Amino acid sequence: ASLYKIDGWGDPYFSVNASGNVAVRPHGEATLPHQEIDLTKVVKKATEAKGSGGLGLQLPLIVRFPDVLKNRVESLQGAFDFAIESQGYESHYQGVYPVKCNQDRFIVEDVVEFGLRYRFGLEAGSKAELLLAMSCLCKGSPDGFLICNGYKDAEYVSLALVARRLELNTVIVLEQEEEIELVVDISRKIGVRPVIGMRAKLRTKHAGHFGSTSGEKGKFGLTTAQVLRVAKRLETEGMLGCLQLLHFHIGSQIPSTALLADGVGEAAQIYCELVRLGAGMRVIDVGGGLGVDYDGSRSPNSDNSVGYGVQEYAAAVVQAIRLACDRKFVKHPIICSESGRALISHHSVLIFEAVSATKGASPAVPPLEFFMESLAEDARSDYFNIRAAAIREDYEMCMLYANQLKNRCVDQFKEGSLGLEHLASVDSLCELLGKATGSLDQVRTYHVNLSVFTSVPDFWGIGQQFPIVPIHKLDQRPMVKGILSDLTCDSDGKIDKFITGESSLMLHELEGGGGGGGGYYLGMFLGGAYQEALGGMHNLFGGPSVVRVAQSDGPHGFAVTRAVQGVSCGEVLRAMQHEPEMMFETLRHRAEECGGGDCAAALVGGLARSFHNMPYLSATNTAAAAMFVGCG
Numbered sequence: 318a319s320l321y322k323i324d325g326w327g328d329p330y331f332s333v334n335a336s337g338n339v340a341v342r343p344h345g346e347a348t349l350p351h352q353e354i355d356l357t358k359v360v361k362k363a364t365e366a367k368g369s370g371g372l373g374l375q376l377p378l379i380v381r382f383p384d385v386l387k388n389r390v391e392s393l394q395g396a397f398d399f400a401i402e403s404q405g406y407e408s409h410y411q412g413v414y415p416v417k418c419n420q421d422r423f424i425v426e427d428v429v430e431f432g433l434r435y436r437f438g439l440e441a442g443s444k445a446e447l448l449l450a451m452s453c454l455c456k457g458s459p460d461g462f463l464i465c466n467g468y469k470d471a472e473y474v475s476l477a478l479v480a481r482r483l484e485l486n487t488v489i490v491l492e493q494e495e496e497i498e499l500v501v502d503i504s505r506k507i508g509v510r511p512v513i514g515m516r517a518k519l520r521t522k523h524a525g526h527f528g529s530t531s532g533e534k535g536k537f538g539l540t541t542a543q544v545l546r547v548a549k550r551l552e553t554e555g556m557l558g559c560l561q562l563l564h565f566h567i568g569s570q571i572p573s574t575a576l577l578a579d580g581v582g583e584a585a586q587i588y589c590e591l592v593r594l595g596a597g598m599r600v601i602d603v604g605g606g607l608g609v610d611y612d613g614s615r616s617p618n619s620d621n622s623v624g625y626g627v628q629e630y631a632a633a634v635v636q637a638i639r640l641a642c643d644r645k646f647v648k649h650p651i652i653c654s655e656s657g658r659a660l661i662s663h664h665s666v667l668i669f670e671a672v673s674a675t676k677g678a679s680p681a682v683p684p685l686e687f688f689m690e691s692l693a694e695d696a697r698s699d700y701f702n703i704r705a706a707a708i709r710e711d712y713e714m715c716m717l718y719a720n721q722l723k724n725r726c727v728d729q730f731k732e733g734s735l736g737l738e739h740l741a742s743v744d745s746l747c748e749l750l751g752k753a754t755g756s757l758d759q760v761r762t763y764h765v766n767l768s769v770f771t772s773v774p775d776f777w778g779i780g781q782q783f784p785i786v787p788i789h790k791l792d793q794r795p796m797v798k799g800i801l802s803d804l805t806c807d808s809d810g811k812i813d814k815f816i817t818g819e820s821s822l823m824l825h826e827l828e829g830g831g832g833g834g835g836g837y838y839l840g841m842f843l844g845g846a847y848q849e850a851l852g853g854m855h856n857l858f859g860g861p862s863v864v865r866v867a868q869s870d871g872p873h874g875f876a877v878t879r880a881v882q883g884v885s886c887g888e889v890l891r892a893m894q895h896e897p898e899m900m901f902e903t904l905r906h907r908a909e910e911c912g913g914g915d916c917a918a919a920l921v922g923g924l925a926r927s928f929h930n931m932p933y934l935s936a937t938n939t940a941a942a943a944m945f946v947g948c949g
């Protein structure tokens with residue numbers, strides 16, 4: 318566990334059990350020992366054939382733990398409740414979940430359900446997200462906010478006003494100054510009095526990767542002059558009372574509470590000024606940014622970590638608002654936050670399999686003598702120099718001559734004076750010497766049944782690192798340094814940076830054969846936010862299978878409450894405008910022309926299965942291949 322720093326990033330949800338498997342603690346600290354879920358057992362249940370009591374799902378697999386999500390909602394609420402109580406703050410906290418982090422229906426529905434007693438709401442940033450939030454909040458708390466962020470057109474504003482008409486607690490947050498005209502105009506036409514918020518562009522700048530759009534020159538929000546103009550405009554329209562919320566968002570992964578307090582303090586001053594100008598202010602919305610400690614270091618100096626926990630975050634927010642408001646004798650506002658990453662990252666684990674690995678350096682002693690006479694003079698003297706240096710135990714010179722020999726042999730091969738066997742012998746000799754002298758980079762490549770572009774886009778796009786750990790064998794010391802190479806034919810489709818700070822990961826030897834059945838399972842943790850919505854379809858690898866797993870007191874300690882096979886070949890093709898049914902028909906005709914009789918039926922059956930199966934490697938989906946046997 319210490320090798321993978323599980324105690325740091327995994328606490329309180331992930332640990333290693335006595336069998337050497339990753340155990341999930343679904344209720345965090347409140348989890349009793351018998352409630353721990355062995356992740357390997359979940360994978361077994363999900364992937365074993367239906368006839369053997371499994372669900373027959375193909376990897377990769379996302380395992381979601383709604384209990385963890387519930388615990389995150391409760392922890393966030395608990396942290397604010399505690400800060401509010403202990404600091405004598407005279408209002409309350411009411412969070413919203415920004416659906417952009419993961420719009421999966423069941424995640425959003427879970428957040429709404431778990432947040433019902435806390436008046437939890439949703440945040441939307443586009444028209445599609447707004448429709449989703451509107452329908453989900455019909456089952457939520459009537460007080461829960463529906464925060465409408467993002468750039469808006471007339472249709473967006475109209476929808477938001479309709480949401481108010483439907484008695485959802487909707488706030489239209491102005492992202493640009495011009496949006497005020499749409500709101501004033503459309504609200505009159507529809508006859509709905511809006512509740513308006515403004516997104517302020519703060520001077521406080523977050524220096525990390527995620528803060529590149531913050532600060533005075535940031536992409537989003539209204540400048541001080543624009544804030545004033547909007548307030549004046551609303552006053553002229555007799556609508557200043559509609560302006561009730563001030564929002565800002567410094568950026569995701571805010572590194573320290575010092576920076577947080579600085580930003581919140583600045584926003585709280587703007588809030589107080591708007592109160593002075595006569596706006597109907599009630600709410601301060603501190604945006605997202607509550608960080609996740611991906612590498613477990615608790616360091617404010619890394620994009621993969623932050624220097625605080627949920628408790629400290631809440632305490633800093635409450636204190637900064639309280640101090641600013643008390644100084645100006647302003648009534649304490651309701652505090653809203655749009656924490657996304659911190660809410661949902663932990664509850665999803667992505668499981669994938671290593672299907673093969675490059676071989677370790679264990680070459681046979683190369684019979685180099687047999688082609689000595691084919692070697693050019695200088696290459697031959699390199700060979701004798703290698704032997705002499707080896708006898709002197711001068712390993713540095715040994716490798717120097719070996720590399721020289723290799724380069725000369727490659728030149729000779731290109732000229733045509735050496736054969737493939739010769740070149741292979743030289744390669745083996747160099748590999749052997751490298752291993753013997755310890756100068757060979759012994760990092761091996763593990764081929765994993767995954768697409769980095771589909772499932773870990775933030776690693777590819779912005780170099781973000783997630784904890785990756787074998788989910789079993791953790792009672793055996795891993796002896797191989799490896800990098801992970803995915804299924805796509807793209808040099809970027811690899812993971813070679815890890816939260817340990819190393820460019821390789823310690824892994825175990827593979828036992829199984831290739832072809833999709835390596836039997837060595839790895840988990841990528843804390844990837845519940847952003848990865849699914851950002852993921853692409855490079856090489857037409859679609860989304861993984863998904864199971865939802867709840868803690869239960871039954872014999873296995875868990876129950877799978879929902880299981881969905883990942884995106885099929887037919888579905889990914891459809892997403893690129895192909896029509897799988899027509900494609901199948903075309904192939905069926907061709908098969909009937911070419912095959913005839915039983916053979917055509919087998920070809921057609923096999924093709925149908927291939928459209929239905931996922932594009933990832935599979936050792937168990939052998940039915941399609943079996944149907945083609947004998948049709949040659």
Ligand code: PLP
Nearest residue numbers: 566569570605606655656657658
């Ligand atoms: N609110 C806004 C306006 C955002 O742009 C974002 C994401 O960047 C969030 C909330 C969620 O941020 P986080 O996931 O860091 O909590």
